[in-house]
Amino acid sequence: MKTQTKLWAVVPAAGSGSRFSKTELKQYQYIQEHTVLEHTVNRLNSLDLAGCVLAIGAQDNFAKSLSFQHVDKLHFCLGGSERVHSVLNALIYLSGIAHEDDWVLVHDAARPCVTSDCLTRLVKSAQHSNQSAILAIPVRDTLKHVVSQNKIEKTVSRELLWQAQTPQMAKLGVLKNAIEKALANHIVITDEASALEYVNEPVHVVQGRSDNIKITYTDDLELARFILQSQDHT
16 A cells, blocks of 8 residues: 655745845744744645754754744754755655655745645646646746846846745655755756756746745835735735
């Protein structure tokens, strides 16, 4: 009899956040009396997770003191120098407590606005097709290819272009193998899908929402605050 696969989440939260602030970490900024990271993890906990692994910095003494929902399902591991290394460390940690056929959702620490509906549709899509999937939205704006001295060379067709978001979902063993192979061959990994693409693993897009923003710059924090307040009243 086949064992039911479990669903896990991984949140790489060891980044320096240099584009947000040279002295402050974006995941620890407060919105409505909770940190961005608390909002993010609590959104993921709307799913029936077996557990959630946070990859944090070696000097991070703050994350474990936060008020997360379902704290009994929370795990911590040491992050890495780059996001991809943090994700891999979390996957290695998971390999000790999870099955390689279990599903893993990798979600940015600074994406606190992802909705439960988007999470549910992503999980159902991946499980139904038995293939990796990511949240993404079609590119809406006209894109320009710009060369030296800010000169437009041409307009780029947006017809087939999607903007990737997170979570990104794959089987634990498949994703771990893909990242390890890509890193071994010095391939630049910008997200989990790029590693899966490198090993020719099919990845589907599930249309998300434009309010699933990633907090990158300081003004994004105010936008996230507005979005969370708006979602609370819908």
